[in-house]
Amino acid sequence: MAEQKETEQVQKSGQKPRDKFTLINVYDPSKEIPRREFFMDLSKMAWLTFTGASLLGGATCGRFMIRNVLFEPPSVFNAGKIETYEWDKPDERFQQTYGVWIVKLSQDVDELEGKPTLIALSVVCTHLGCTPNILLAEQKIKCPCHGSGFRLNGVNFEGPAPRPLERYKVSLDPATKEIVVDKTKKFQWENGEWVSPESYIDLSNA
Numbered sequence: 745m746a747e748q749k750e751t752e753q754v755q756k757s758g759q760k761p762r763d764k765f766t767l768i769n770v771y772d773p774s775k776e777i778p779r780r781e782f783f784m785d786l787s788k789m790a791w792l793t794f795t796g797a798s799l800l801g802g803a804t805c806g807r808f809m810i811r812n813v814l815f816e817p818p819s820v821f822n823a824g825k826i827e828t829y830e831w832d833k834p835d836e837r838f839q840q841t842y843g844v845w846i847v848k849l850s851q852d853v854d855e856l857e858g859k860p861t862l863i864a865l866s867v868v869c870t871h872l873g874c875t876p877n878i879l880l881a882e883q884k885i886k887c888p889c890h891g892s893g894f895r896l897n898g899v900n901f902e903g904p905a906p907r908p909l910e911r912y913k914v915s916l917d918p919a920t921k922e923i924v925v926d927k928t929k930k931f932q933w934e935n936g937e938w939v940s941p942e943s944y945i946d947l948s949n950a
């Protein structure tokens with residue numbers, strides 16, 4: 745019945761009736777990709793892959809040839825006028841940028857016969873390198889990591905820190921009379937370097 749219906753439909757449409765056993769995909773040797781062409785395509789692909797890999801490798805090597813630039817603050821900086829600092833109050837204005845506290849000591853106890861001085865102290869704890877806090881009410885510098893305590897002049901007196909904080913070179917610019925801190929030069933108490941005139945500004949006549 746269905747077959748008859750189909751035959752009628754085909755006759756109406758004027759198409760040639762479909763053979764029941766028509767082969768849909770007949771093998772046609774003329775459409776076969778010639779062997780030579782196939783290998784040509786293969787070699788083209790290989791070249792493309794090789795070129796891509798070479799370019800990638802070259803770009804990666806090139807990146808290694810370019811120097812990584814670290815933008816660090818300069819080691820020598822101007823810290824302004826002496827009068828802008830308060831006595832016996834470590835100043836934190838350069839802590840973040842330079843890792844330095846400027847301390848105007850009315851008396852450098854332990855050192856320099858108690859002279860009034862201005863020093864540039866490193867903010868790095870000499871135990872394991874944490875940044876201590878300034879506890880003004882207790883007149884000390886206290887490390888939050890393992891409890892080392894330092895006097896305002898940097899001398900350690902409690903906790904595991906094995907030595908005082910380091911000091912940096914300070915001087916007065918002869919022209920402007922402003923403080924210049926030079927971090928390229930360090931002064932360590934344990935080496936007897938705090939007596940060096942470059943490690944402090946004498947404020948006896950200030």
Ligand code: FES
Nearest residue numbers: 869871872887890
């Ligand atoms: S790092 Fe400061 S006490 Fe340990």
